Amino acid sequence: MKSVTLTASAIALLAASGTAALARDNIQIAGSSTVLPYASIVAEAFGENFDFPTPVVESGGSSSGLKRFCEGVGENSIDIANASRKIKDKEIATCAENGVKDIMEVRIGYDGIVFASQKDGPAFTAFEPADLYNALGAKVMKDGKLVDNTYGKWNEFNANLPDADIMAFIPGTKHGTREVFEEKVLEAGCEATGAFEAYKAEGMDDKAASKACMKVRTDGKAVDIDGDYTETLARIASNPDGVGVFGLAFYENNTDKLKVATMSGIAPSTATIADGSYPVSRPLYFYVKKAHIGEIPGLKEYAEFFVSDDMAGSDGPLAQYGLVSDPELAQTQDAVANETTMQ
Amino acid sequence: MSDATHSAPHKPTSRSLHAVDARTKRRNASESRFKAMGIGAIGIGIAFLVLLLSTIVMNGSSAFQQTFINVPVYLDPAKIDKKGNRDLADLKKATTFTYAPLIQNGLLDVVKKAGIETDLSKAKELKNLISASAASQVRDRVLADPSLIGQTIDFKILASSRVDGYLKGRVKRADIAQDKNISVAQLDLTDALREAGVIHKGFNSAFIFGADASDSRAEQAGIGVSMLGSFYMMLVVLALALPIGVAASIYLEEFAAKNRFTDLIEVNISNLAAVPSIVFGILGLSVFIQFAHLPQSAPLVGGLVLTLMTLPTIIISTRAALKAVPPSIRDAALGVGASKMQSVFHHVLPLAMPGILTGTIIGLAQALGETAPLLLIGMVGYVATNTPDGFVDGFVSPNSAMPAQIYEWAKRADPAFYERAWGGIIILLVFLLSMNIIAIILRRKFERRW
Incomplete structure (x- = not known):
């Protein structure tokens, strides 16, 4: 009996202390693992320079962050969702259903997406989106016809590429990076090789054709990585011919292990992404x-x-870490100061 | 039956114990083969253990060393206190961005005074040598004692993770051609400053006691706060799982009637022990956070989730310990007139205590190493940043746990975090090892055999 009352009182005590502290005084943030490093750098400096506690930043992916963001209003839901893509209309609708009506969208800058191989591996210095589509697309153009992708080596479709087996590690579908990869690389390559037109010639409309363009071959030459860039790095390390997709910041921290591939002749850097000459980049947001x-x-x-x-200026710590700062930062600053919400 | 008559004519086999016959040889051979296989299995196990431990120690031991720079910083009133009134509210307006150049100037003075020849002539070019944490260290010191403004104060600040990695052999000159966070000239300067005694390595107590740091400051990150998080979670687990588990098993073992219903409960408890821990995480998210509205990322919720996970382990080991107490003890107690409850609480339970404690400690050790359920209740990420103020706050303020912190470090971009992840594993293993040793000592000391 004694132990039962003891237990009951212990539970009551804990429950009481839990409720008492429900008045939350720290900011809760969740979302994209690409934005996480930037958010953590800001959160740390915020905790140091202001009299507020350091915000809590969780990762988990853009979609899961926005899902939690849209669960409702109140201390029990997160205040900010980090996203490596724009919020979708569907998500805005879910938000509205749950009472989250006024959402402020803040664009913090741009992130480059780079392709890299092992330091001692083959050098990819002649990539075009078309090459990546030929290597990874489900169906490719061969002799003017749309056929299942059977390419085994890079130099089979572009003589300037190395004589190496195709093996690519691309972000899994839960990552926001995947969408950029599909749009800016696969779809662009699909159109460049003429596969897009061929799909349309088969009777598809634009939407269905671009969806078909984003299909990745399933014979094991393109591997989805659901984990983080560290997992991609480990896979590259054990695959001398492998090519992986990384964020620019991650690559810049691991230049001793990775050799970066150029895209359309341009090597990725904060400068080439800022002036738009390196094509594969995307804006980062928080809501x-x-x-x-x-x-x-x-x-x-x-x-x-x-x-x-x-923080976010071109000399700030975020740029130092690998963020490409937004040329329209002043407008963003005004929007935040005026608490402008999305329409 | 006919075998006997048929086998009779053949030669009598040797019955001597000294001469070994073929069949005995075969049996002996198979026995020694089995022994060899057993030794081989143990050998492989030990080899893997040695490999694992040596990898951990090799990769992780460097986390306990850190590179520091001694810099005298002139706390320039023109920069820090523009109004000149030493008012704390005004001083706070000078952010860490104001302090960073002061430290860079200080380091440049050191370089000049030591007569080191270098191509780096501007203070800003020394930025990559200094940790970003230094500015906040200096600012905190000034805010704590504004009278220091205008003086030159000696600070022992952290070197950046690249410089630290260079002195530890992780960052090599050959590999930094593409690295924008450090240059060859800066490494030359590092070597010169090291000879001058300005840059030196020392024991890294901040790693054991400090808080987590952001992705740009690997050199500052410590496991201390998440260690506290683990500690508070273990308190919750101990305070809930031990009494509930022991009460449940005493009732099931000593009082409950044996029928289909108790059988069903028994089967379910065994099943629960085998449920993957992530399931308890989802349960915790929906029950404790979404339904009961307990705070997110709180060790209290983490502890509740781990309690659910540990309960079956404790119940099973407690029941085994109660079963091991011979019935004669109960019979004797009942025989001299004790009630059922008296016989249990005065005689059976004390005798079963060593077994119960062992089971509890092993259950706690399991819970201590658990990461998966914490992923879902918000304890993984950039979370373990503030040391809780006070005992109660420790349960509810956002925190991480040691294994979650290690997981978080392992996936960050800067390789310096990788070294810290291994260092964290060393600390976690020390905790697990000492808990298991305590369990063994308790068992050795108090166990009774009948």
């Missing part, structure tokens, strides 16, 4: 629940601090 401003201490200050020149 703020306006209803939480004023309720959660420091929320607006955090958003303003994130896009301030000190």
